[in-house]
Amino acid sequence: MEKKKWGRLSFWCNGTSVPKGVAILIKPTLDINVTEKYRDTEGRKLIVEVKLDSNEIVRIFNVYDPNNGVERKDFFNKLTINKEKDVVNYVLGVFNCCLNRKLDRKHMPKREDVSNHELKNFIEKIELTDIWRLRYPNKKQYTFSRGKSYSRIDYIFTSENTDCRLNNAKNIYFPFSDHDGVTITMNINEPERGPFYWKMNNSVIKTDLFKNTFETFWKSWKHKINKFKDKKEFWDLTKTKIKDITITISKKLMLNENEVKKWEHKLETLLENDGTQQNLSEVEKLKNDMYKYYERKAEAARIR
Template identity: 30%
Template sequence: MYNIASLNINGLNNKFKQKALVNFLKFNKIDILLFQEHNIRSENCISTELSDYYSVHLNLSIAHKGGTGIIIDKSLDVTVRNCEKSADARLMSMNIKIYNKQLHLINVYAPSGSNNKDRDDFFKNDLTYYFRNNLDNSIIGGDFNCITSPRDSSSNYTHVCKTLLCINRDLALKDVWWLKNRTIEYTFVRNDYGSRIDRMYTKNLSNYVKDVKVKHTNISDHSCVIVDIDIPNTPKNGPYYWKMNTSLLENKNIKKDFILEWVNIKNSISKYENINIWWELC
């Protein structure tokens, strides 16, 4: 079982937020994250707080805001076969080999605002280009900045994007939320108005989706969509006996961080009902 997620991170260009993201990923056991609007304009902005544990692949922002990226847990046996990046930093496509299974990841950050024509053109021209290859083993996620059904918004006046809806129907793409849920969970709320603009889609892999949830977080104004998927023909990744990657002990940054974190963890014992709960949660 693997957890693959999508999150509009709303800025990731400082090490404090990057460390908070690491904690969020580890707490929710996220293996692969598609993230949008990181606002990073240089690879040098990635700190060791993040890069020690995760491989970070960026489509750098070309403006003050924007950009897409993919984060992969270093403990996974993953090989990146190829990566395509759009010039406007709104799209990123990556073919990976996870153990012996080919997987195609597509990360989407659609234009926002009321200019529906720009967004329609983005879906018809830019997004479909990244759909040109076989989508059977594809997972598509991102901030689509639109809805494809009136039920995805708390407002009766939200525009339904028929262009994206038609593309999904023509390609038989399935919105993974509805595979496992019957009620709405909004991913973006502002001024008492909620919408489900952050979504994930798949095709043949939909048969292997075990759970889909929305996780609210204080590191962004968007919520994270997390898909638990049992990728066929790969080793199980879940509640099994754990073996530490001993090579991490050679990393001086990790050792230093652990020593500091362990002091904080030990000092927090009094906050828990008993030592067993402390050990389990920390």
């Protein structure tokens, strides 16, 4: 169940068919201890409980609910999570059901989705919050699209007492699926670091840009060691130069990421408006540009 490909811990619950399977990836820089884990045999439920460095207990529950309405009702009725005072719950995934037919579907149906009642009961029972809707109470934005059908069926629910720690909640266009990404950023207590503490970003040093820059630098720099009477001085200066290279590369990569964020923001604005022909053309162009960007990024990762 645990795989190291992510850079640290990752947890997987594989499905028996294509529309199943969930995973939880732990950020490599996050200092945690895994205290509990569970997965079902169908690729629909995965639970990981972790203890943070601040001693806070966090339980992450990733689900992939059935497409069939009757099966989904049964799934929600059987879905249980322990509600404990000192544990923060994050329940997330593909729910295949809208909470609000007026806001969560582009074309409002006459009736609520099958299993809507059961999902709401589950949320109330565990005392969870639709954190994105809390941030955007009247906004229409969708996480799933197929043809002319648009809906918000992908959610991140959090314990009710965590909303004050929310930094950011947003949906992100994902070019390789008919589902978009749903993200939140929360404050967690981390150990304080001194004013002169610098930590190298591992994700930066794994990039081709860093590797190529470092190889060019090291090819000439390594021959200068004999010019230093004190070898320690050489290595101290080497570390400083590597730090400078890392910071420079990080800034360049940030420019690329910022460009993508601008695309995402523009796409979000266009999708909120009723589609004129000009808007639809811009949407398709943006989606195509983002697809090419992520395709190049994925190809580079495969090569490495």
